[in-house]
Amino acid sequence: MEAPPIAVSRVAFGYGRAGHGRASSGPEEVLQDVSLTVAAGRLTALLGPNGAGKSTLFRLIVGRLQPLRGEISIFGQPAASLDSVSRARLVGYLPQEVRAAFGFSVGEVVLMGRYPHLRFGLESAHDRGVASRCLERTDTAHLAARRFDTLSGGERQRVLLAAALAQEPRILLLDEPTAALDWHHQHEVLALLDSLAAEGLAICLVTHDLNLAARYCHQLYLLEAGRIAAAGGPDEVLRGPALRRVYGQALRVIDDPDLGRPLILGPLPGEAPCPPA
Amino acid sequence: MSAGLTARRLVLGLLGCALVLAVAVGVSLLLGSVRVDPAEVWAALRDPSRRPGNLHYTIVIGQRLPRVLLGLLVGGGLGLCGASFQALLRNPLADPYTLGVASGSALGASLALAAKWSLQVGPFGGVQVAALLGGLAVTAVIWRIGVVRREFRVESLLLGGVTVALVTSSAIIVIRTLADPHFLVTLDRWLLGSLAAALPRDSWSLLPFLLVGGLPLLALGPAFNQLALGEELAHGRGINAGRVQVWTFLAASLVTAGTVSVAGPIGFVGLIVPHAVRSIWGPDHRLLLPGSALVAGGFLLLCDTLARTVVAPTEMPVGVVTAVIGGPVFLLLLWRRR
Structure with missing residues (x-):
């Protein structure tokens, strides 16, 4: 079997003084013990509140940042061993900014x-x-x-x-590709990504839209403060206990009457959206 | 698809730019404070060894030719550096002097002139060496301020450049106040930028800077295109953004310091020529970099021809002409962009 397009194994990363000869003070770790796989032919979503480390994870995969610990491999090769142009032929990266x-x-x-x-x-x-x-x-x-x-x-x-x-590329990393899109184009872009995945591309996207993830993505990773809080299909992640812990108890999950997939709704009137601690 | 640079467009664009330069070279050789018949200019150029005693021969081969050579090298360097600094700072209003290199050179030259420093190092005169050292010293200071862990901080660089320029101009005023009034004329001529004292050895001393700094810059066109959309995206395309930025900064500073050391700080050339080339042939740096070098060489030669002829038999510093022409042209470009 071919190695997965992207395999992240027990990766830790911290901004700050890393690699600057002052390791004793220790950087604050924004990612800890993160492991995930991005498979070909599927849409993988990274979910999580602002600052959970989603974009940092992308920057590590494309080699813009170097992990403190752990391994990142692209089609079985250590990411650090790929030269920048060979990596760019394999991985397309659309940053947020x-x-x-x-x-x-x-x-x-x-x-x-x-x-x-x-x-x-x-x-x-x-x-x-x-x-x-x-x-x-x-x-x-x-x-x-x-x-x-x-x-x-x-x-x-x-x-x-x-x-x-x-x-x-054979892998696409998209950081909030639908953030500025109107409703129509959000669905159009995700439908396009879905068909690209069906053609064999490995696609991983960061999104804050839980319902788009529920509707289109096959594999979800929920990040919370630099750790993976939940991983699995939409049913596992969006109906599991971790989602409420991360986004607050007021969040409601119902069934999409037509698709049977989870549908996430906001708090009822009078209930405060409880922010993550 | 209509857009994009094809081989055909690249060649046509470069031919157009080269034509501007060729016309400027011709005009500069033909015109001057002394009228020389075009046939005589041609004869002198065809056989430089023929009539060494002849006055017109001396004017064309001894004076105009070295000046044309220096002008096209200085102008070419400024155009290339202007386009490079604009790409580096992602700002079309940047020019080769934005980061303070010219101010450092000006301070160095002022010190050398005030001290009547008569050192000679190979082809380099004392003022030239001091100007070069000043420019490179500023480059080192700005580097310390703006490059942190090999990452490039554009805002720090800009603020550092502006501050250095203010500090050095104050220092030059101190030198002026203390110095012998006699030397003020020489200093002012230097500070306005001039090709008047051009000798063949000036061109030779500039050449290494253009080869070491300029040629690598010419190769960076595709990388500059990617950087226009931000470091992060460029990185994803396989470009080491930090490395490109650091080398661009060093190479462009080196070439700028080289041009200033032989001709003084000639303003506006590195600012408006890339603008003009961009507005005619588009923003693609693969054409913009060599195109700006060619057109800037031509532009400086035409300005220098005006400097030599308009108030003949005396002449103006070419820096005044580039400012008088360049300033309004630049304002016009800004006006059209509204």
Whole structure:
């Protein structure tokens, strides 16, 4: 059997003075003993409150940060042993914060996704073909000639998703890919991710929308203060005791009458949304 | 898909930029305070050894040619560094002097001029060495401020650059107050930037800086494109953002210090030329970097030709001409962007 696209094993990480010769003071650990697997052909969701360590975990996987302890492997190879371009051919990463400088067009931004595949520093006709297919798939082809910095938040997110797809990775890490999208495009993007997973991609996304995770994702990890509080399918994680512990007792879980999946609702009037301790 | 840089567009763009430079070289060789017939200019260029005693020969080969060579190297360096600093700071208003390199060089040169330092190191004169050391010293200070654990802090760099510029200009005022009034004229000429004293050896002494610092910058176009969307995204595409930023900072500072040491701080070239190239050929750094170098070389030569001819037989510092032309052009560009 092929090694899983991503395997994170007992990883710990702390910001602060790590690796700066003052280990005695000890960094505060924002991730502790985290293990998870991202499988091909499925949508994996990372859930959890702000500051739980979801984005940090992504940054560790793409090598932007180095773990204090533990192992991260990509298709069985230690992540640290991959050079940055080989890693970029395997892993597409859409961070939460993206800037826009110098008035690049949407078409140019999507073509930039081809960077890890370029041979002589210029895109070929093949690269252009890939980029234009990715624009089509994310419903952004009509924006190709527009300046990227004039787009709305939702349009930007779809264009960046197109750029990530143009990278033709086998793994996609998406940090809140639906945060700025309207209801229609949220479902459209998740349906697209679902079909990409069906084509064999391994996709892991961070989301705060528990219902989108319930509806589309196969494997869920709930993070709480740097630890995995629950892991499993939507039924296990969203109906389990950990969810209320993390998000507060006032949260209600009912059955979606049509799909039978869990549906998460907010507190009743008069009940305070109990914040995590 | 319409957008994007193709090989064809890259070649056409570079040809366009090279044409600007070629026209500027021609104009600079033909025009000057002394009228030399184009046929004589051509004859002198074709056979430099023919008539060494001839006055027109001396003007074309002995004066205009070294000046044209230095102008295109200094301008090219400034254009390339301007585009690089703009990419590095992700800000189209940055220029080669934003991080204080030129202020350091100015302080170094002022000290050397005030002390009448007559050292000669290989092709380098005393003022030139002092300007270089000043620029590199500022680079080291800014490095300490803005590069933390090999990570690049843009805000600290900008604040550090502005502060260093203020401190050095105060120090220069102190030097002016104490110095012999005689030397003020020389100092002012230096501080405004000029190609007037161009000798062939100046071009030779600038060349190593362009080769060591400039060539690597030219290769960074694709990485600068990725960095325009942020370090995090660039990292995901396989770029070591921190390393690219640190090397860009060092290479561009080195080239800038080199140009300032031979010609003084010539303003606006590194700011408006990348703007103009971007507005004509688009923001892609694979074309923008070499294109800015070519066009800036041409722009500086044209400004220098004006500096030599408008008030002939005397001449203005070219830094005044670039400011008088560059300032309004820049305002116009900003106006159009509204």
